[in-house]
Amino acid sequence: MEEVGKRTCGKCTACCKTHAIPKINKPEGKWCGNCKIGKGCIIYLTRPKECKDFRCEWLKGFGRKDTRPDLIKIVLDYQTNGLLKKLFTLWEVSKKALSSPFAKNMINFSLTNKIPVCLIYCNGKKELFIPENLRLLKKVLKHLKQENIKLFVTKKAPR
Ligand code: SF4
Ligand code: SF4
Numbered sequence: 001m002e003e004v005g006k007r008t009c010g011k012c013t014a015c016c017k018t019h020a021i022p023k024i025n026k027p028e029g030k031w032c033g034n035c036k037i038g039k040g041c042i043i044y045l046t047r048p049k050e051c052k053d054f055r056c057e058w059l060k061g062f063g064r065k066d067t068r069p070d071l072i073k074i075v076l077d078y079q080t081n082g083l084l085k086k087l088f089t090l091w092e093v094s095k096k097a098l099s100s101p102f103a104k105n106m107i108n109f110s111l112t113n114k115i116p117v118c119l120i121y122c123n124g125k126k127e128l129f130i131p132e133n134l135r136l137l138k139k140v141l142k143h144l145k146q147e148n149i150k151l152f153v154t155k156k157a158p159r
Contacts, residue, residue, distance in 0.1 A: 007059050011038050014069035015054055018091035023048040029122050038070070073097035076106065083140050088117040095122055107157035118149070129154055
């Protein structure tokens with residue numbers, strides 16, 4: 001069994017595409033100009049703090065070793081300090097990755113555990129799935145509208 005906490009990014013550079021890095025004007029869903037895809041960051045030592053701080057769930061030890069984000073084309077993030085108390089976010093690295101069995105299993109896992117799950121597609125589309133019986137605050141609903149995030153209240157993944 002693999003020791004949790006011993007993972008390294010290796011050849012993965014997936015979050016250098018999915019995540020926005022405002023400090024260097026890098027938008028969400030576009031490869032960073034400093035990224036050598038599959039190799040690493042050309043400004044590694046001086047990269048922004050957001051890059052230094054980000055650790056996806058795979059890197060933290062979640063999931064099997066062969067579900068590294070560059071292999072399944074999904075970056076998985078778990079937050080406990082945002083507008084929602086708990087939130088899984090699945091960021092799509094390449095088209096159709098969010099239609100995969102991995103994504104479907106993650107949505108079902110989250111909803112079963114009463115955790116909202118947000119899908120961010122590489123074309124910019126965003127969807128939030130929340131379990132039934134979870135009431136959202138007005139400020140959350142306002143945020144969803146502002147960000148054009150489509151809301152689904154459901155027991156399980158729709159596809
Ligand atoms: S997605 Fe995870 S494993 Fe891949 S480069 Fe980013 S932090 Fe490392
Ligand atoms: S600055 Fe480096 S670590 Fe940060 S997104 Fe760009 S390539 Fe990745």
